[in-house]
Amino acid sequence: MGQVLDSLVKYADEIRADGAEGDALMRLTDRSAGRLRDAGVIRMLQPKEFGGLEAHPREFAETAMALGAMDGATGWVSGIVGVHPWEMAFFDPKAQQEVWGENPDTWIASPYAPMGVATPVDGGYILNGRWSFSSGTDHCDWVMIGAAVGDKDGKRLSPPKSLHVLVPRSDYRIDHESWNVVGLRGTGSKDLIVENAFLPEYRTLAAERVMGGVAWQDAGRDETLYKFPFSCIFPLGITSSLIGIAEGALNCYIESQRERVTVSGTAIKQDPYVLSALGKAAAEIAASRAAILETVDRFWDLTERGKEVTFEMRAVGRRTQTAAAWRAVGAVDEIFGRAGGGALQLSNPLQRFWRDAHAGLSHAIHVPGSIFHAATLTQLGEEPQGMMRSMI
Known part of the structure; x- marks a missing residue:
């Protein structure tokens, strides 16, 4: 684990408990936000000259996953708010000073x-x-x-x-x-x-300079982190937190089902159909996690070596990221559908993971149509145009 995540793990029970309160408040609790602030989660992609960590995007993704597995909303906020300091690195130094000059923990x-x-x-x-x-x-x-x-x-x-x-x-x-x-x-x-x-x-x-992956040139940045493709870094926190939510649902199911006996008197641990479905769901979530992290590592290595991450690579990376989200949420449905009526109780955190997973999937970054289309066109030797290039 990274230094940020190390400092948060000891508060995992508090973050889980605050998740229920935040669900009722319809915002993060002050305590949860304070935990993220104190740990430096939102400074992970922030420039070092303003107190940032300039962490590897993989570490950022793994932190959002871990937080999402504790509480979906906490992971989501860490993944979305946490990516903004990356883009802030491209703004005029005067703007950066206004935001961070007095407090590097400004969100x-x-x-x-x-x-x-x-x-x-x-x-x-x-x-x-x-x-x-x-x-x-x-x-x-x-x-x-x-x-x-x-x-x-x-x-x-x-x-x-x-x-x-x-x-x-x-x-x-x-x-x-x-x-x-x-x-x-x-x-x-x-x-x-x-x-x-x-x-x-x-x-x-200029939005097209940021999304086109060239804003680092305008800002005179030379760090690998800020040359990293926008179309990978922007969805990263969002999809990573969603995969974390799926992992949280899996963990919650396992903990709640250890001693469960169905109405037929069969222990869940002795039901081969449930065990098979659960095993498949766990494998799908693990595959989603691995796919996201592999893309991050590969793009980082290319960027660090000064190699171009081509439009085709970026399009396929977005396809991988989008498919990972749908695969993980599909697995959550398999889990929730086998959790019994007790999972419907609002006191059971599994129902919140299920709700959060579906809400996360509805984000525009997870719409597959044009992304799958563009990725396939590039592999067929064509050059996508117009909306097919959006967010790639």
Whole structure:
């Protein structure tokens, strides 16, 4: 285990217990957020000059997995909020100083979808809009959000142009009534509202430069971590936490079924059909974990050697990542379907893992259609265009 995860394992029981409270509060408990902050989870991909660890992405993924296995929402927040310092490394040093200068443990929320419009003015933009699904936002002091560039009348440009922009807590408000969902409730992924906020130019990045994997050049970065492909690092925390949730469901099932006897009087340990299904589910979850980590290790080795991670490699990597998510959640369904009526009790954490797994699978990063299409086209010697290149 890495140093961050080592410092969290001793609090595993507390994190599990706080998961139920966070589910009711519809945000992480202050204690859980404090544990993540004290351990440095959100600083794992942060630049060293601002107190970051610049950890290997594999260590970041394994930490999100382990936390997801303790509590789905805690793993999810660590994986999503934890990736923002990686992109923050590409912003103007003045912006980095504003965010981290006084406190390197300052957290940044998202999302990246261009749900609002940035209208150009002297020195920057005027930003307006409403953004949904800002995970962990109650514990963050800044947001890094997507914005469509508008014309002088505030209408989106055509063809579209997108920015990733930084906004301080003083310039947006959280709609606390916007998050009441069936799964990942503890993530507190609420809506944000920005009204006529001035956005200086230095707090913006061209979205296509970040997603195209070349923002490190603009920022003068030379560390392997920041040359790592966006299309691998951005989904990494999300899918890793989801695989951790599946592992948590498996662990929960095993612990609760050791002495269970069915209505027919058969001990679960003597039911060959259940044991076979459970073995297959465990293998599917393990395969999902291995696939994700293999891609990370391979891409890291290529990047470190100065080799190109080609579009085809990235597309296949996204296919692997997306398939891993679906495989893991399918295994959770096999587990939950054999857990008996007791698993339906809200006091049983298995039902929360099941709900969280399905909520996590609904994230846009796990939609397989265009990703599978693009990966196959590249392997057939074609060059995907338009939406087929999105997020690859």
